[in-house]
Amino acid sequence: MFSIVPLAPRGREYGPTRHHPSVQKDVDMGLDLDDDLDHSSRITSPGEMISSSSAVLRGHGTYVEGEGVIASVTGVITRVNKLVTVRAVKSRYSPEVGDLVVGRIVEVAQSRWKVDVNGRQDAVLHLASVNLPGGIQRRKLETDELQMRNFFEEGDLLVAEVQAAGGGNASLHTRSLKFGKLRNGQLATVPPALVRRLKSQFHSLPCGVDLILGMNGYIWVSKHVKESEQLGEEGFDAEGVYSNVNDDIDNATRAAISRVSNVILVLARHHVPLTDMILNDAYDWVIEQGISTADILLGEAGESMVLSVTAQLP
Amino acid sequence: MSQGYGFDRRRVNGPEWSTPPMYEDTGTPKAKLTKRVGRSPKDIRPIFITTGLISQANGSAYIETERLKIACAVYGPRQNKNQPYNEKGKLNVEVKFAPFASARRRAPMRDVEDRPTSVQIHQSLLPSLRLELFPKSTIDVFITILEADGDAACVASGSVAASAALADAGIEMLGLVAACSSCVFAPISDPSQENRMQEDAPIDEDWGQIWMDPNAEESARASSVLVMAGMPALGTVTHVRQTGAMSIAQASACLDICLQQCAAIHTVVSKALLDSARARESKDSGTPKLV
Known part of the structure; x- marks a missing residue:
């Protein structure tokens, strides 16, 4: 009989987000995510696992399924402290006050x-x-x-x-x-x-x-x-x-x-x-x-x- | 002459009774199928896919698998017009065959095949989209089949192209949809019979096994065709459609191989998307000076 299994995640690949030296320590604190940084591939496509949901907060362009945070758009992964977002490379305009x-x-x-x-x-x-x-x-x-x-x-x-x-x-x-x-x-x-x-x-x-x-x-x-x-x-x-x-x-x-x-x-x-x-x-x-x-x-x-x-x- | 119901004196009426034509059985075996070149029954056709070809659309994709060529454009999410308030977004899928898509000319607007094709593609895509994020909006997917090569393959490749175009448009989705088709030439329930040759077997070798990604000729001669769409990244199936006669063992084997091939297709599509995203990002990285 056939069996259905999801694809293996592509590993944790993150874009480098630079922080002010004074907060860099807070950012690194308690997170093991930056250990295996691969700078070449910080772009993701829909359905790819970004990281485990306990370690990060999900932002725009992501959703939580079971244990993992998964990307829902094609784009660049950006991280601010614990918040992980995926910025779509191409999308419609989303209005912001003052624009x-x-x-x-x-x-x-x-x-x-x-x-x-x-x-x-x-x-x-x-x-x-x-x-x-x-x-x-x-x-x-x-x-x-x-x-x-x-x-x-x-x-x-x-x-x-x-x-x-x-x-x-x-x-x-x-x-x-x-x-x-x-x-x-x-x-x-x-x-x-x-x-x-x-x-x-x-x-x-x-x-x-x-x-x-x-x-x-x-x-x-x-x-x-x-x-x-x-x-x-x-x-x-x-x-x-x-x-x-x-x-x-x-x-x-x-x-x-x-x-x-x-x-x-x-x-x-x-x-x-x-x-x-x-x-x-x-x-x-x-x-x-x-x-x-x-x-x-x-x-x-x-x-x-x-x-x-x-x-x-x- | 009977003056029954439906009789119209103003027209030339046909004869009251008729018989269908009878064909004499010549006894010659059916012509053999054209042999596959460069791929075995288990292989799918090589895929070429690229995104962003249609500049005015929000997202677009073009897919080519040997003779099958499909272009897909996505517009939206945009405000739905003349429709009552809807908490969830709406997905419209419209498939059009180009007049020159197949050997027989396809009359625009009068073709009947585009409806079932669009319904099937709609069904394969719907579970992958997060429509609850787009209240009052519509996402329009327009698929143009430039060259058709098998109905099942049109549905499968159409779904793949549409999913890539949706991802290219930056629309939030749970995962990329990959789809592929398969067929069998005779329903065999007993595996020991698999290699038995039949008098009018349409192919010489391996006729009992499962043939992946059939082209127009193969799917016309097949006893049963199965199309499967799913999101390999999440390990889910979104759409299965089987027509014709097929044994349960065969159906299960078809799904098994389709699942494997879908994972392979997913890799191809996601690579195409990442490549186009990378091309955009490389130019974008230099932050412009403020003036």
Whole structure:
């Protein structure tokens, strides 16, 4: 008769997690896990046993079955003290409070909008958490509710901040002059893991292009707007903020915008984490080599761009 | 002429009675099966599997075992539309045969074979997923069979590809699903009869034993086909389907060999996943400078 036995575990293989010298002793205390560290293999696949459940606490990407902690995603094992987590290499965006995201309106509902932010669930933008025309501080009225499509319509792109998040759900707000509807540009989509938290997610590159690096992997590349023009009179200009019409964009800026978004796509294809420095280097390299915008996406040019840019990384 | 129920005067009606055609038995034995090249009855076809080929999907996989070619894309977990609140996530599996997948053209939308295939793959995958973690969400799995070579093999390789694609999408699961198929050419209950040759045996040698991973020709001629899916890492079985006549001893032996082969398949799939993860990590390790 046939018998069913699980595969033998692959042994305890851990990634080195560095700790401050003062706590290193606490970390090592009473744990025999680091004895057989194998630095080459700290990546695991679903179903593989990580360690025994009595020695560690299970974190995200793991579950407990019987005696062992088992990985439930493909990714890198990380350990903070006793907590073992497996970070998925590739997954959908999971919102965290304070994240800056770029999203697209998918539905106008009762006094709120549903926004696609590449998460497990659509994010919610309440009517109460947008800037309404006629002064920032103002009660929302029933008339506002009736003309919600004047502010945001299905398909509109916007930049917002995550106000509350929990279990894959997110609630957004655009109560700042930096946030709101997006125009004069182009969207580039990359895996969310490639966008790092920086001091600011808003950047303006020297080539006359503004960048918004959404934490959800949506990146907005647009024409540069001067600081002074950004703030209208009284700090808020409803027609400007909710306008659907693009400004005049000259050909040089159009070329720069598409060049930057192609550079972003190529870097993402090679799994290079994005910052404005890297993008700037890559853009300069493309100009230096005289590569046309379309050729960036094609095989060799993109590859050598990635090589030259990543070589400069520390 | 009878004016009975179902008679329609506006159409040309067929004759009232008919007889099925009779074929004369020529007495010639059935043609022998094409011999397997490069593998014994116990071997499965060599597997090529890779992940992340479809860029716009959240996860994807492509599997190729000799002539069988399957592409799989996973979208989600994403918000389910127009459905009532559900505490658990929902898994959708959709199998499509390409029009050029088999010798006879598969008409898109009118093919009937994709439904049972998708139901079987759905069943093999479901126990491996932790759907309780995805309330209100849907996971969509789209499987395109580019070239078919045996229905059972389509189910088995489709499940393997779908599981790899789900893992590639970073969806939490209990373990990777591996699956394989097997067949026998005659139900033999007495082991001593195993090497007895029959007049119309479809194959010359070893016809009494179990044949693993049958191709289209073999599974069409087999008396019984058995497909098994499981999670070798946990030592569990998620799906077994047997069609046709097979003795209990044979069924048990089929499961035994399938279990061994599934463990081998698991190693191949997990290596493909780890390789792609490693490729991503190597570029990602350099922490970018803050500006």
